[in-house]
Amino acid sequence: MKHKEIALAGNANSGKTTLFNLLTGANQRVGNWPGVTVERKSGYLKKDKQLLLQDLPGIYSLAPYTPEELVARKYLLTDRPQQILDVVDATNIERNLYLTLQLLETKIPLVVALNMTDLLKKQGRRINTKKLAYLLGVPVVKISALKKKNIDSLITELKKDEAKEIVYPKYDPRLEAALAMITEQLEGIVSVAEQRFYAIKLFERDEQIQAELQLDAKRREKIAELIKTAEKVFEDDSSSIIINARYDYISHLMDQCVIDEGDFSLSLS
Ligand code: GDP
Numbered sequence: 001m002k003h004k005e006i007a008l009a010g011n012a013n014s015g016k017t018t019l020f021n022l023l024t025g026a027n028q029r030v031g032n033w034p035g036v037t038v039e040r041k042s043g044y045l046k047k048d049k050q051l052l053l054q055d056l057p058g059i060y061s062l063a064p065y066t067p068e069e070l071v072a073r074k075y076l077l078t079d080r081p082q083q084i085l086d087v088v089d090a091t092n093i094e095r096n097l098y099l100t101l102q103l104l105e106t107k108i109p110l111v112v113a114l115n116m117t118d119l120l121k122k123q124g125r126r127i128n129t130k131k132l133a134y135l136l137g138v139p140v141v142k143i144s145a146l147k148k149k150n151i152d153s154l155i156t157e158l159k160k161d162e163a164k165e166i167v168y169p170k171y172d173p174r175l176e177a178a179l180a181m182i183t184e185q186l187e188g189i190v191s192v193a194e195q196r197f198y199a200i201k202l203f204e205r206d207e208q209i210q211a212e213l214q215l216d217a218k219r220r221e222k223i224a225e226l227i228k229t230a231e232k233v234f235e236d237d238s239s240s241i242i243i244n245a246r247y248d249y250i251s252h253l254m255d256q257c258v259i260d261e262g263d264f265s266l267s268l269s
């Protein structure tokens with residue numbers, strides 16, 4: 001039987017290596033990603049040899065600025081693994097979810113491992129995992145890779161065959177209108193599953209993606225016009241519009257899913 005390939009993604013220091021070692025044991029292959037000196041590791045799950053975990057470098061975004069980001073996004077876009085295991089540091093959830101939103105934009109089925117949850121109590125923070133899972137539209141499993149907590153539940157989630165279709169996050173309606181019109185320019189050029197990622201990257205004027213897509217002059221002009229209009233509406237440059245949209249989205253998620261003890265004392269006083 002063919003194995004299922006799962007990409008292990010997350011910010012640096014989110015606990016990826018700890019989790020990778022725990023899941024794969026001695027069962028690892030180490031090499032390099034093609035063309036760069038970024039280490040590449042993969043390994044079959046100790047508890048299920050059908051699942052191949054492909055470690056990705058620690059990254060904060062799928063921008064084209066570092067070799068690590070380029071390796072990660074090239075792998076996700078061209079190899080399109082069957083699933084992403086996104087390791088999120090629960091003690092730094094706002095920052096970590098910034099990557100999660102971008103991973104959702106690839107429309108690859110995703111499972112969130114909410115790691116470091118052993119530290120949350122000390123932080124005076126509670127995270128409503130069920131609500132977070134509902135709002136993100138993907139499974140969220142609270143774990144501690146260090147304390148080996150709840151790893152079996154995570155594996156159960158990874159083994160499920162029927163991954164739900166990914167619903168990518170929707171941003172400000174004015175931004176969505178621009179992205180919808182850019183998407184029209186991509187019809188027949190990228191697959192439906194890839195449209196969201198490419199529309200956002202074009203909106204950000206990602207030069208690598210522009211070069212990759214080789215759009216004709218008419219489409220390029222149309223897209224340039226759409227971006228300029230959006231920049232006037234938002235009075236901001238296009239990449240900041242996207243950054244702000246993502247952080248607004250995360251802040252909305254936090255309002256709904258995170259309770260800090262400080263919030264209690266405030267509301268009781
Ligand atoms: P990576 O950069 O994502 O590969 O992260 P590492 O696996 O190297 O972990 C970074 C640090 O966090 C190390 O000191 C780990 O021991 C620690 N760590 C990883 N997982 C957990 C966890 O669940 N709880 C706690 N408290 N520490 C963890």
Ligand code: K
Pocket residue numbers: 012013
């Ligand atoms: K590290």
Ligand code: MG
Pocket residue numbers: 013016017018058
């Ligand atoms: Mg590591």
